[in-house]
Amino acid sequence: xxxxxxxxxxxxxxxxxxxxxxxxxxxxxxxxxxxxxxxxxxxxxxxxxxxxxxxxxxxxxxxxxxxxxxxxxxxxxxxxxxxxxxxxxxxxxxxxxxxxxxxxxxxxxxxxxxxxxxxxxxxxxxxxxxxxxxxxxxxxxxxxxxxxxxxxxxxxxxxxxxxxxxxxxxxxxxxxxxxxxxxxxxxxxxxxxxxxxxxxxxxxxxxxxxxxxxxxxxxxxxxxxxxxxxxxxxxxxxxxxxxxxxxxxxxxxxxxxx
Amino acid sequence: xxxxxxxxxxxxxxxxxxxxxxxxxxxxxxxxxxxxxxxxxxxxxxxxxxxxxxxxxxxxxxxxxxxxxxxxxxxxxxxxxxxxxxxxxxxxxxxxxxxxxxxxxxxxxxxxxxxxxxxxxxxxxxxxxxxxxxxxxxxxxxxxxxxxxxxxxxxxxxxxxxxxxxxxxxxxxxxxxxxxxxxxxxxxxxxxxxxxxxxxxxxxxxxxxxxxxxxxxxxxxxxxxxxxxxxxxxxxxxxxxxxxxxxxxxxxxxxxxxxxxxxxxxxxxxxxxxxxxxxxxxxxxxxxxxxxxxxxxxxxxxxxxxxxxxxxxxxxxxxxxxxxxxxxxxxxxxxxxxxxxxxxxxxxxxxxxxxxxxxxxxxxxxxxxxxxxxxxxxxxxxxxxxxxxxxxxxxxxxxxxxxxxxxxxxxxxxxxxxxxxxxxxxxxxxxxxxxxxxxxxxxxxxxxxxxxxxxxxxxxxxxxxxxxxxxxxxxxxxxxxxxxxxxxxxxxxxxxxxxxxxxxxxxxxxxxxxxxxxxx
Numbered sequence: 001x002x003x004x005x006x007x008x009x010x011x012x013x014x015x016x017x018x019x020x021x022x023x024x025x026x027x028x029x030x031x032x033x034x035x036x037x038x039x040x041x042x043x044x045x046x047x048x049x050x051x052x053x054x055x056x057x058x059x060x061x062x063x064x065x066x067x068x069x070x071x072x073x074x075x076x077x078x079x080x081x082x083x084x085x086x087x088x089x090x091x092x093x094x095x096x097x098x099x100x101x102x103x104x105x106x107x108x109x110x111x112x113x114x115x116x117x118x119x120x121x122x123x124x125x126x127x128x129x130x131x132x133x134x135x136x137x138x139x140x141x142x143x144x145x146x147x148x149x150x151x152x153x154x155x156x157x158x159x160x161x162x163x164x165x166x167x168x169x170x171x172x173x174x175x176x177x178x179x180x181x182x183x184x185x186x187x188x189x190x191x192x193x194x195x196x197x198x199x200x201x202x203x204x205x206x207x208x209x210x211x212x213x214x215x216x217x218x219x220x221x222x223x224x225x226x227x228x229x230x231x232x233x234x235x236x237x238x239x240x241x242x243x244x245x246x247x248x249x250x251x252x253x254x255x256x257x258x
Numbered sequence: 259x260x261x262x263x264x265x266x267x268x269x270x271x272x273x274x275x276x277x278x279x280x281x282x283x284x285x286x287x288x289x290x291x292x293x294x295x296x297x298x299x300x301x302x303x304x305x306x307x308x309x310x311x312x313x314x315x316x317x318x319x320x321x322x323x324x325x326x327x328x329x330x331x332x333x334x335x336x337x338x339x340x341x342x343x344x345x346x347x348x349x350x351x352x353x354x355x356x357x358x359x360x361x362x363x364x365x366x367x368x369x370x371x372x373x374x375x376x377x378x379x380x381x382x383x384x385x386x387x388x389x390x391x392x393x394x395x396x397x398x399x400x401x402x403x404x405x406x407x408x409x410x411x412x413x414x415x416x417x418x419x420x421x422x423x424x425x426x427x428x429x430x431x432x433x434x435x436x437x438x439x440x441x442x443x444x445x446x447x448x449x450x451x452x453x454x455x456x457x458x459x460x461x462x463x464x465x466x467x468x469x470x471x472x473x474x475x476x477x478x479x480x481x482x483x484x485x486x487x488x489x490x491x492x493x494x495x496x497x498x499x500x501x502x503x504x505x506x507x508x509x510x511x512x513x514x515x516x517x518x519x520x521x522x523x524x525x526x527x528x529x530x531x532x533x534x535x536x537x538x539x540x541x542x543x544x545x546x547x548x549x550x551x552x553x554x555x556x557x558x559x560x561x562x563x564x565x566x567x568x569x570x571x572x573x574x575x576x577x578x579x580x581x582x583x584x585x586x587x588x589x590x591x592x593x594x595x596x597x598x599x600x601x602x603x604x605x606x607x608x609x610x611x612x613x614x615x616x617x618x619x620x621x622x623x624x625x626x627x628x629x630x631x632x633x634x635x636x637x638x639x640x641x642x643x644x645x646x647x648x649x650x651x652x653x654x655x656x657x658x659x660x661x662x663x664x665x666x667x668x669x670x671x672x673x674x675x676x677x678x679x680x681x682x683x684x685x686x687x688x689x690x691x692x693x694x695x696x697x698x699x700x701x702x703x704x705x706x707x708x709x710x711x712x713x714x715x716x717x718x719x720x721x722x723x724x725x726x727x728x729x730x731x732x733x734x735x736x737x738x739x740x741x742x743x744x745x746x747x748x749x750x751x752x753x754x755x756x757x758x759x760x761x762x763x764x765x766x767x768x769x770x771x772x773x774x775x776x777x778x
Contacts, residue, residue, distance in 0.1 A: 018771060018774060019771070020767065020768050020771045020772075022767065023763055023764055023766070023767020023768055023770075023771070024764065024767075024768075026760075026763040026764070026767065027760045027761070027763045027764025027765075027767070028760070028764075029760075030759050030760040030763055031756055031760035034754075034755030034756040034759060034760060035755075035756050037755060038748075038751055038752050038755050038756060041741075041743070041751065042743065042748050042751075044741065045740075045741050045742065045743035045748070047740075048740030048741055048742060049740075049742060049743075061735050061736040061737070061738050062738055062739065062740045063736035063737060063738065063739055064739040064740075064741060065352075065736075065739070066352075066356075066736055132759065132763070135754075135755070135759060136755075139751065139755075143741045143743065144739055144740075144741040145739050146739075147351070147352065147353050149351035149352075150351050150352060152351070153351050197384075207291065207296075208383070212387075213339070213343075218384070221384075222348075222357075225352070225357055226350065226351040226352040226357070227348055227349070227350050227351065227352070227357045228348060228349045228351065229346070229347075229348045230342055230345075230346070230347040230348065231339070231342050231343050231346065234338065234339055234342040235339065238335045238338060238339055241335070242331070242332065242335055245328075245331055246328065249324055249327070249328060253320075253324065256317070256320045
């Protein structure tokens with residue numbers, strides 16, 4: 001017996017696959033990610049082959065994993081900041097605008113199943129993006145000796161970050177009928193959560209600690225270094241759950257909002 | 259509610275926006291958020307949020323219910339997060355465990371019984387916080403504070419008159435020690451220093467032509483720098499106190515002497531000095547002798563040999579010959595034995611893992627005596643290659659030629675021993691301990707260019723002073739994994755990663771959707 005969210009999940013996957021927008025977005029994402037990866041790799045190779053350049057940059061140890069993998073995955077998670085709003089903006093806003101939302105909520109499924117189906121479908125699309133990105137570790141494996149556990153840590157981090165971005169995007173999509181407004185709310189909100197870490201580095205005391213605790217960037221750094229901290233995993237899981245919960249509350253508000 | 263009142267309420271979000279902007283402008287002007295600007299911003303946010311509130315009484319009640327419910331869930335999540343935060347668990351997946359503390363540091367921190375506070379000053383909070391968190395996580399007795407030395411100038415001045423970004427202070431009761439940078443070895447050793455109950459004092463013996471502790475700058479640069487000033491710096495950085503001792507004048511070894519060091523004597527001891535050292539050793543003294551081959555047949559170190567014989571150590575007027583190609587390539591002769599084997603001992607346990615090798619130019623043999631008394635334990639520390647042998651100095655000078663001896667004489671030569679003499683049931687601190695090495699040149703400025711000799715000396719001192727729980731913290735380094743990419747490979751990768759894969763996704767996907775539409 002398939003889970004109750006499955007029909008929504010299947011419907012969303014179908015909608016994504018049949019939409020040309022996802023391929024345009026994918027093409028752009030891989031072009032940019034590929035360009036970043038290529039540039040980082042070529043720079044690393046130049047450093048490897050040119051001792052003068054190496055001494056000028058003060059790099060005593062040239063570690064492929066810490067240089068190429070870390071920077072590439074840092075940029076991939078930054079790019080996801082732009083991808084998530086586009087992927088999620090239509091999830092609920094479009095349904096509201098076209099009027100299919102009313103039909104959807106009259107189906108015998110709970111709000112949570114509806115949200116879970118949409119969330120997992122979107123996450124699957126991001127998962128597909130990440131699978132294509134496996135070409136970068138494969139290239140590294142052919143050229144050198146990257147540390148596989150660190151790459152696994154980067155992937156786990158990128159997946160958790162994407163999940164929290166999508167949960168936030170879903171919430172942004174649920175508060176408005178306009179897709180553009182949803183994308184803007186999502187991007188602005190995520191950017192705030194991303195950049196609040198910069199304030200944490202200048203603010204000391206309790207305020208600094210709070211900024212530190214809510215910053216997406218602070219929590220994502222350890223994954224790219226190859227360190228899995230339970231607090232980082234907890235942050236992204238709780239972040240996702242909280243915004244899924246908020247989305248559910250927004251959906252439920254249709255019963256009493258005038 | 260009248261229309262006039264409603265239109266007034268519509269102004270609240272605008273007022274909120276104005277307050278938020280005002281708070282930010284004031285903060286930007288003063289360079290930080292003050293209490294007043296924080297209150298202003300919070301009031302502004304609350305007023306702005308009123309935009310989302312419909313003021314009809316029925317909805318207001320629902321909004322309040324949902325808000326409380328959301329706050330309740332948020333509270334639970336914050337509590338879960340705080341629980342996880344207070345039970346830190348992490349997995350360092352890097353090969354070199356670069357982002358974890360060494361087992362030695364962890365072991366020492368676990369043994370702390372009193373609180374240690376680290377006060378760090380930096381303008382880059384993130385890396386410092388990450389580093390100090392590793393210490394605080396291991397032991398609840400370690401706490402830390404991070405300040406900006408410019409913004410928190412008063413706190414900085416309390417610590418020191420000259421504080422720059424990157425300085426940290428390890429505070430333990432009334433004692434404090436300054437550290438610069440984020441080196442684990444420096445931090446851990448600073449913690450050891452401030453938490454140490456008494457100072458460890460190393461007395462360097464003088465009066466026998468030993469290597470000087472300070473560099474003689476009057477000496478020309480064409481002369482080799484044989485002073486021990488670098489070694490002295492290494493020891494002082496690790497919180498050891500260094501003093502010199504002219505035993506012939508003083509007549510006895512001071513009571514605060516933790517280790518008596520004699521590095522490279524050229525002349526022999528006086529009998530009064532032998533008696534003073536023997537008395538010191540009989541009372542559980544610790545000795546570190548680094549004895550080069552005799553300067554000449556006339557200046558043989560016979561008193562040293564007599565003294566060491568009491569502790570089952572045999573030194574002879576000889577020199578080690580080791581015709582290995584590495585040493586010959588560096589020194590151009592066969593008198594620089596290469597250490598190829600280390601004894602199983604705390605002093606040498608981490609030496610095989612150091613990247614640099616130890617080559618000892620002009621060394622003498624140091625062997626366990628035969629027989630060894632039952633209360634004495636002599637352990638070999640350093641052994642030269644299997645192709646080495648020893649030559650009697652007098653015979654070598656006489657024949658002026660080096661010939662390969664009988665095969666039975668060619669075998670690894672011992673260059674250092676560790677001796678323990680203990681009365682039955684005595685505590686480790688009360689044991690008499692000696693480390694005797696067959697060379698002192700490797701500790702001079704001229705040759706102290708790699709980590710290995712300094713580590714050998716430090717490990718010896720730590721073993722002698724019974725600080726065996728923390729022998730050394732090897733420097734953590736990422737593995738050097740360079741890659742080589744030809745211009746053709748780089749071009750091919752560019753086409754694959756930037757053109758081919760994105761195009762496949764882009765055009766492949768669009769073709770698929772167009773085909774589906776046509777089929778429909």
